Amino acid sequence: MNKHEFLKPAALATAVGGMIVGGALSLVLFSNGSGDPAGEVAEKKPLYWVAPMDPNYRRDSPGKSPMGMDLIPVYEDGAGDSDTGPGTIKISPEVVNNLGVRTGTVERQALHSEIVSVGYVKYDEERLIHIHPRVSGWVEKLHVKAAGDPVKKGAPLYSLYSPELVNAQEELLLAMNRNNARLIEAAKSRLLALQIPDSFIDNLSKRKKVQQTVTFYAPQDGVVDNLNIREGFYVKPGTTMLSIGALDEVWVEGEIFERQAGLIKLNDRVSMKLDYLPGKTWEGKVDYIYPTLDSKTRTVRLRLRFANPNAELKPNMFAQITVHADGTDQMLMIPKDALIRTGSQDRVVLALGEGRFKSIEVKTGRQDAGFIEIIGGLNGGESVVTSAQFLLDSESSKTSDFKRMHKEDEIPSSAWVGGEILELMKDHRMVRAQHEPVEVWGWPEMMMDFGVAESVDIDQLTPGTTLHMEITKNDDGSVEITGIHVMSPGGSEVESSEPEGAIDHSQMDHSSMGHGQMNQDGMDHSQMNHGEMEPTEMDHSAHQMQGEG
Template sequence: MRRLFTATVLLAVGLGAGYFAAQLQPGNHNGDTPTSVKPLYWTAPMDPDYRRDAPGKSPMGMDLIPVYDEAAETEQPGTVAISPTVVNNLGVRTAEVGLKALNPSIKTVGIVQYDEQQLEHLHPRVAGWIEQLFVQSTGDTVEQGQPLFSLYSPDLVYAQEDLLQAVNQENARLVKAAEARMRALKIPESLIRQVRSQRKVQQRVTFYAPKSGVLDNLNVREGFYVEPGLQLMSIATLDTVWVEAEIFAQQSQRVQVGLPVTMTLDYTSAREWAGSVDYIYPQLDQQNRSVRLRLRFTNPDATLKPGMYARVTIAQNQAPVLAVAKEAIIRTGNQNRAVLQLSPGQFKSVAVTLGASDQYYFEILDGLAAGDTVVTSAQFLLDSESSKSSDFLRMASTQARKATEKAVQSAAVMGQVNDVNPADKTVNISRGPIEKWNRPPATMDFTVADNIDFDLLMPGSNVHFVFEIRAGDFVITQVHPMAKMVEPTTQHEGHQHD
């Protein structure tokens, strides 16, 4: 009983799958058999590649299903017609193609850095020795006016003595010149006033922080001998920061200065910072083939610190464009396609050209029009069936496809005319072998194209002719009479089709 039950279930599943596959056959509309159109061939429900020229049984014992020339029922090759029941069972959903305001974004990563436009470097303008250092290490916070270091330098002592001498002489011109020299050496104004009021020279001059910020690049210690040009330290601010990021070269045309940018950190992903593109570097990284960007963010609470790794999203606002939902697009290595609903129950796979995209939509540059309805679910099965007889080949370029179609659908061959019927525009010819199709000699009927002169096809004459396969018919398109023909080993196959 268990084996009988299992066999019954398998048979039911097979019959159901066979019916389902039959409903997806191109040209088979709702299972109705056209009475006025002759089937092209019969195929097995479970194996579309199993074809026969007459009705019969499949290897699994099922009745073969007739397949009709869809050109007799529709002008669009590749149309798949299925019943409403199958559409419902497949869970087919559709969406309309229309104008959408895309917000395509570029995602990349970046490194937080100081805002170099607010970075101030401290250099000595005279040679001397660091007598005392009031700051300890890089990263220390300093306030404007805070003492940083004291310096002993003979040049600073000489500058004070010159001022003191000018003051003692009560020479206003010399006093003004001496003060200008001291300011040029960055001697603080407080020391200049002290020399004039106390008339006393200071051996050590203390220098103060010109601004508030964070100490960076502290390169000296007490006792160091310094000279002009040496960078003693830097003071940076964290009110605003830069983020250095890179994008691919092909994305650079989509980025402009001023575009809004959002940023998150892995360790504080709940928070998002808003900034903008501040600068696009003009040079291209030759090794990575990337373009460097400088992004600017405000940082009032100093959460962002140099060296932090950030995830960046560059937003782009565009005018409405023709777009379709992303799930409607079937993407392959050589072609992008969508399944177009021609009418209820009729579908066709079409090639599309894509433009920009965002999280939900693709821009459509070619292949679809506003108001078209496309399939957004179960489209892969429909695309597979439509592509078998559609007007494009998914793995070939346009030029290669045309060459392939021409090679497959036409042939040139020698033959001997047996019978001519001008009324029906047909002729019976015993043709020679067709090597490229691996077909032996045969005697068969051909249809004659309207541009062919029947006087060239006299019974008993030898001809060299070209024929094409059009909707299952063999149509002669060119004829060249021959004086004599080498006798082919004619194998009569009756009036059969290649």
Template sequence: MSTNNSGKNSKPIIVGIVLGAVIGSLVTFGAYNVLTPTGSKEATSMAPAEKQPLYWVAPMDANYKSDKPGKSPMGMDLVAVYDDGGKGPDEGAGTIRISPDVVNNLGVRTSTVSFKSLQTEINTVGYVTYDEDRLVHIHPRVQGWIEKLHVTATGDPVKKDQPLYEIYSPELVNAQEEFLLALDRNNSRLITAAQNRLTALQLPKSAITELKQSRKVQQRITFYAPQNGVVENLKIREGFFVKPGSTIMSIGDLSEVWVEAEVFERQAGQVKTGTPVTMTLDYLPGKTWQGQVDYIYPTLDAKTRTVKLRLRFKNEKGYFKPNMFAQIVIHTTGDESALLIPKEALIRTGNQDRVVLALGEGSFKSVAVSVGRYDSESVEILEGLSEGEKIVSSAQFLLDSESSKSSDFKRMSVIEEMSDAQAMVDSAESTEKMDMSDTVPSARVNGTVVSVMVEHRMVTIDREAIVEWDREAQTVDFIVDDSVDMSLFSVGAYVMFTFEIRDGNYFIVSAMAMDKADGEGE
């Protein structure tokens, strides 16, 4: 009995506990809402709403805009463009503002305009020759007959004091007899005069000494090499009769050589004595030699319009041989600093050079510049920029395409088309979403020739629309490949042609003259 009564009494207790927990939770929730500070509610209600895009733009074509997200014509995801609140600087007409996302997707890089020394390289050729300061010509001072020749061929190496030739000369015989007569008379004045005459006739000192000792006249006199070197211009053989003034041979010392190079008239002002040079030879690939400009000749070649330079190189190992051709690189450095920008930052057109200024906070503007000299990496700016300004050195063609629409100078159509076509090629290589079969490396189109530059093989054509590229009709500059007949292009001619994209330029690879009616019939 007691067990059943205790079970009946436990049920009301459990129900009471559950109801108490529910009522406690409700009371706690209500108290929290009542006691919560008003400022917290306001802070929650005033939380900034998510920023809404103004529109969406293709990452590789700023001209393509959409009011909703999606895909660009190239198959890439559109990028949202937000209101920048007008934070970027405004330089007037031509200023554009781009969101940071688009700037990052375009891969925009900037460089600072600064004063630096312009270092240019002049590539030319030269040829090895003898050091003329070490080239000795052998001439006799008497007439006679060559009785013995100790060197027999041009190019033979000789050492100093080595016998060269033996000569019989009646004049030398008479001079020796006069010297012996003066010795017999023991007349100092006659002895001195006779010895001076022998010296003037280039009789070797060894022969004079032997003559004093032996008191016998030598019929054949031996002459010796005055220096080390090789025989050059050997013009005698045994038995030849020679006279004073005739060249018997030359001896060139090849321990040091000259290299004579030439630079064009427009480059001559950049080269000075002491300018460093680098030389390479075809027959020794991989080897380079460092030297400097030793002398600049004072005259200009009237036919080639070039100035000759002289370079010096040591030749202890005998690598350099006269008349060898050499490739020369002259490293010139300007004395004065020049305002320089990277070469890739310059946008060159047919009638204007310009760059894209990076104004900061996503603002950009194309400005015209005047350029001067170039080197391998930089270009000199004469007008249009100031030191410290930032310019765009990568993706500047796309920014220029947008800025030029409202600038005070007209944008050439070739720049826009080159930018869009290059963007198409880059996009095809960088995304896996585009199938390789969709890329168009070349296109065939009809057009009317507007202008022709025969010397430069360039033509301007008012071409029709390109369906494959979804491009409208436009006037574009083309380069005509060497395999295409330039006579097909005359002002007003209507042609059908195929062009290819090579390094951002348009090359016409085939062309055919057309009648206007035929083109319209297609």
């Protein structure tokens, strides 16, 4: 025996062994919706057989369901599975542990959303002052040299020579020389209106000497911004000379997506980080939510307010912001890891207990960093799978109707549905019909046999009849028609009442009949055999009627 001949049986044995191991593993995981090997199931005696589409239809022996499907055996360890609906799987505790299945509880809690975005530091515009001259003149002396220079309240900014200011001073001195109180008050009011400081007016009143240049001072602490003048510049009313912005408190403007706007409200807590000071976090609040939406970016602007006592935050800095939107409403929530998103459906794997699991459809709402809101499909206190859910879903989704289990009293025993009669079995008081989907029972459109209740006129259920029918589930699992609304009767509903061999009046020549001479009162029609008459050979004119004169 050469090397190749020796390897062929070995390879064959390996392949067969692999198939056996793989098949055994599949049986251990998902054989008949239970965690028992196939050999153990074969040794057990079924308790009863149920219909695949209707677990209420039970029989003591194998057979067919009313829909023509093979009945499924139910064993002692799986007797409760029929109550959970299609798609329920069952695995042993050992397999649950090996798969690493973990569950989370459906519970009510407030939504805690963390909306992450970016923003830019700005001056507090409520404390940003723009300085304009109120007279024309020339800048003789500029005490601040560059934008960004810090200034204190009362510090000199610039000195201005203006003929208008010189004239205003002279008017005050002239009024004082005349000792006219009204003129003095008017002259001082004019100087104040031209933003001349009180200290300058008091000094002028004491010294009684006109100053050719007037120095103007900073109205608040801050930094110089937008410095648009230099010494020697000619300025006039309306010229923006410079701005002073306060930095002890700053604004941060950020943007959020349109779908997030409803989560945020005024005074929500905001945390902020900057790249130039890693590890440090600033705490602020939402100061204003702008009322308009950017049509290009589809975002909403936010104005955030932060304290800045050490002037570490500087205008135009880039920042990462996180808005902590804490809701107050208690909503039904599940861990975000439990949700399985598909292209057309959101679902979770519901843990039913005792190793049973089923995939069901859910409707989701808002979400935060760790949880997601459930609008429909789950109830509080239920358990959902948060780990290994994709493996369980791949098996359950093959046959699942994706509907949660319902209590028996929540499912109606009867339903109205449209259909068409295909066959009438009058001797058995049954019909075969094609019916539309029955959503309340989870039935698809199909053909099946129905019994007909005694209260229903079975003669109306002829083949081809389209109708709305009320179908009812009986306690023994059978389904019968208990009410009908006929929309269109079948073709065989109206039958001919004429016997065979009757006279064909369409071939009779009525024009040659002398009906005017016939005394029909004396005719004994009961003695006439119309079936043997040949209409073409009858000569009505030759008839001698009884009672002729």
